[in-house]
Amino acid sequence: MTCPHCHKKITSNEVFCHHCGHQLREVVEYNESEEKGMSQSRLLGILGLIFFVVPFVTFVISGIGLKKAKETHDDKAQDLNSWAIAMAFVACAIYAIVLLAIFH
Numbered sequence: 001m002t003c004p005h006c007h008k009k010i011t012s013n014e015v016f017c018h019h020c021g022h023q024l025r026e027v028v029e030y031n032e033s034e035e036k037g038m039s040q041s042r043l044l045g046i047l048g049l050i051f052f053v054v055p056f057v058t059f060v061i062s063g064i065g066l067k068k069a070k071e072t073h074d075d076k077a078q079d080l081n082s083w084a085i086a087m088a089f090v091a092c093a094i095y096a097i098v099l100l101a102i103f104h
């Protein structure tokens with residue numbers, strides 16, 4: 001093996017050429033890709049948590065809205081209820097699309 005910079009003989013396990021100091025291999029490549037993989041899995045974990053929590057929260061809001069609407073016959077509570085149900089359905093639809101995209 002020869003150095004691509006000075007074309008002198010070097011051993012294959014060298015990181016820097018001992019003749020000219022040219023960097024032969026990316027030293028931090030492994031650590032960077034490992035870190036990227038970690039942050040990616042962390043991002044997926046957060047996304048999973050959000051997609052798990054959002055429908056749950058909207059269903060809870062919907063439940064509260066329905067209860068209040070029944071108790072007070074309040075138009076605003078009924079509005080909140082229908083909004084929350086719509087949001088829950090939208091969240092579930094997004095959840096299903098994301099699941100399909102991941103496990104396609």
Ligand SMILES: [Zn+2]
Pocket residue numbers: 003004005006007008017018019020021022
């Ligand atoms: Zn060299």
